[in-house]
Amino acid sequence: MIGLISDTHGLLREEVVYNLSNCNLIIHAGDIGKFEVIENLEKISKVEFIRGNCDKDKNIAKEEKIIDIYNTRIYLVHDISKVNIDLEKENIDIIVYGHSHKSNIYEDRGILYINPGSVGPRRFKLPIAMAKLKILDNEGYYDSLKLIDENIYRYKCYEVEFIPIVI
Helix, strand or coil, X not given: CEEEECCCCCCCCHHHHHHHCCCCEEEECCCCCCHHHHHHHCCCCEEEECCCCCCCCCCCCXXXXXXXXXXXXXXXXXXXXXXXXXXXXXXXXXXXXXXXXCXXXXXXXXXXXXXXXXXXXXXXXXXXXXXXXXXXXXXXXXEEXXXXXXXXXEEECEEEEEEECCC
């Protein structure tokens, strides 16, 4: 199980920690705020992260990153308008991004795009949300993005659940 979060802006809520507790990997798509957020996430699981536009310390992390996990290539970028690589040439399967504070999922040219939403301070009256990604073994392969249950989507061998954080 992979936990997907973004835009903490220095706030790591107990509800988020609880929802990440069964994850083998946590991906943070930027606007971390305080590095202690990453340190606390590392107490739960391994963490992959990038910096966002509000992360002023350029040494905290790169602005983009590719990770390989379970034969899947995941590209992390905070602002989806700032993709700096050739996605097809890099064989990207999934893009995880943030910045807008709005949960979103869509498929384009065989790539699954996921914005988990923001788990930090509420902004613009938007809901606080995160997501979890499962990479499935030979079950329920879908050629197109499908809503299979409330807040749960499947595409190819990927299952994404959006989790609203109620405070």
